[in-house]
Amino acid sequence: MSDTLTGTPATTAPTTDSTRRPRLRGTTWLVWRQHRAAFWTVLGATVLCLAWIVYQRTQMVDFLHGYGWPDKSIDDLAGSNEFGQYANAFQSVSLGLTVIPILLGVFVGAPLLAGDLETGTAKLVAAQSTSRARWLATKLGLTALVVTVSTVVLSAAYGWWWNPVKYQNTVGDWTSGSAFDITGPVPVALTLFTVVGGVAIGVVLRRTLAAMVVTFGFAVVVQLVWGYFRLSLGDVVTITTSKGVTADNSFPTLPDGAYQIDESYLTGSGDLLGWSTCVDAQSEQARELCLKKADVVGWSVDYLPISQMTGMQWFGSAILLALTAGVTAALFFWGRKRLV
Incomplete structure (x- = not known):
C-alpha cells in the first residue's frame, strides 16, 4: 500500500524480538490457559492477604512506638485490652495461613491431572507432538512456581509482622503452627508436599471429586503428623x-x-x-x-x-522437600506408561 500524498510505499515499524513483550508459548501457554482461574485466584488472594498483613503490622508498630518500644519492654502490655486486639489479629491471620496447604492441595493439586484424565484431555495431549514427560513437567513446574511465589510472599510478610513480638508468648508460641508453620521455609515445603501429594492422588483415582475428597484427608493427616513430630526436630x-x-x-x-x-x-x-x-x-x-x-x-x-527455631524449620523443610521429590519422581515414572 502506497502513501497517497507522496506516492511512496508506506512503511511499518520494524518488529524485533527486543520490542515484543515476553509471552508464554507452547505447552506453558496451554497449561496456564487451562488453569489460569485457579492460578489467578491464588495470586489474587495472596495480594489481598499481603495488604492486610502490611496494614496490621503498621497499626501494631505505631501502637508499640507510642508505648515506647523498643526502649521499653512489651511484657507489661500482655494483659492490656488494646494490645489484646493485635494478638487476636495474629491468631485470626495465622489460622487462615495454616489451612493454605490443605486448600491448595484440594483445589489446585487434586484436580490438576485428575481433571484431564477424567475428561480425556490427557489422551488428546498424548496424541500430539508434545511428550507426556514435558506435559507433566510443565503442569507440575508452573503449579509449583505459583505455589512457591504465594507461600514465600506470605511467609516473609508474616515473619516481618511477627518479628517485633516473637518473644511474647501471649501473641503466639513459636513452637505452635501459628508461627513455626507459616514462617521461614516451612510453609513452602509443607504446601508443595501437600499439592504434589494431591496430584499423585488424582493420577491414581482419575476422578476429580474423589481425588479432592481423598486429598483433603491426606492433607489433614499430613498436618497432624507434622504437628506431632515438630518438636522432635530440635535438641532439648x-x-x-x-x-x-x-x-x-x-x-x-x-x-x-x-x-x-x-x-x-x-x-x-x-x-x-x-x-x-x-x-x-x-x-x-x-x-x-x-x-x-x-x-x-x-x-x-x-x-x-x-534460637533453634530456624534450624528446626530448615531441617523439617528438607525432609518435606525430599518427600516431595520422591512423589514427583514416582509421578514421572507412572506417567511414562499409565498417565493416559
Missing part, C-alpha cells in the same frame, strides 16, 4: 538447680521465648522425680519434710530455646 536443652524447690526464686529462669517441655524434681543422686511428688502432703511443712526425705535438692527443666 536441660537446666538444673540445687537451691531446693520451695524457696523463692528456686525455679530456674529460662531464656526469653523458650518453650518449656518438662519439669522434674532433681535428687542429690541425680535421679528425677515427677513434679507431683509429695503433692498429697497436708501442709507446707509436711511437703518440705516429704521432699527432704526424697532427697530433692532442686529442679530439672527441659526446654527448647527460640
Whole structure:
C-alpha cells in the first residue's frame, strides 16, 4: 500500500524480538490457559492477604512506638485490652495461613491431572507432538512456581509482622503452627508436599471429586503428623538447680521465648522425680519434710530455646522437600506408561 500524498510505499515499524513483550508459548501457554482461574485466584488472594498483613503490622508498630518500644519492654502490655486486639489479629491471620496447604492441595493439586484424565484431555495431549514427560513437567513446574511465589510472599510478610513480638508468648508460641508453620521455609515445603501429594492422588483415582475428597484427608493427616513430630526436630536443652524447690526464686529462669517441655524434681543422686511428688502432703511443712526425705535438692527443666527455631524449620523443610521429590519422581515414572 502506497502513501497517497507522496506516492511512496508506506512503511511499518520494524518488529524485533527486543520490542515484543515476553509471552508464554507452547505447552506453558496451554497449561496456564487451562488453569489460569485457579492460578489467578491464588495470586489474587495472596495480594489481598499481603495488604492486610502490611496494614496490621503498621497499626501494631505505631501502637508499640507510642508505648515506647523498643526502649521499653512489651511484657507489661500482655494483659492490656488494646494490645489484646493485635494478638487476636495474629491468631485470626495465622489460622487462615495454616489451612493454605490443605486448600491448595484440594483445589489446585487434586484436580490438576485428575481433571484431564477424567475428561480425556490427557489422551488428546498424548496424541500430539508434545511428550507426556514435558506435559507433566510443565503442569507440575508452573503449579509449583505459583505455589512457591504465594507461600514465600506470605511467609516473609508474616515473619516481618511477627518479628517485633516473637518473644511474647501471649501473641503466639513459636513452637505452635501459628508461627513455626507459616514462617521461614516451612510453609513452602509443607504446601508443595501437600499439592504434589494431591496430584499423585488424582493420577491414581482419575476422578476429580474423589481425588479432592481423598486429598483433603491426606492433607489433614499430613498436618497432624507434622504437628506431632515438630518438636522432635530440635535438641532439648536441660537446666538444673540445687537451691531446693520451695524457696523463692528456686525455679530456674529460662531464656526469653523458650518453650518449656518438662519439669522434674532433681535428687542429690541425680535421679528425677515427677513434679507431683509429695503433692498429697497436708501442709507446707509436711511437703518440705516429704521432699527432704526424697532427697530433692532442686529442679530439672527441659526446654527448647527460640534460637533453634530456624534450624528446626530448615531441617523439617528438607525432609518435606525430599518427600516431595520422591512423589514427583514416582509421578514421572507412572506417567511414562499409565498417565493416559
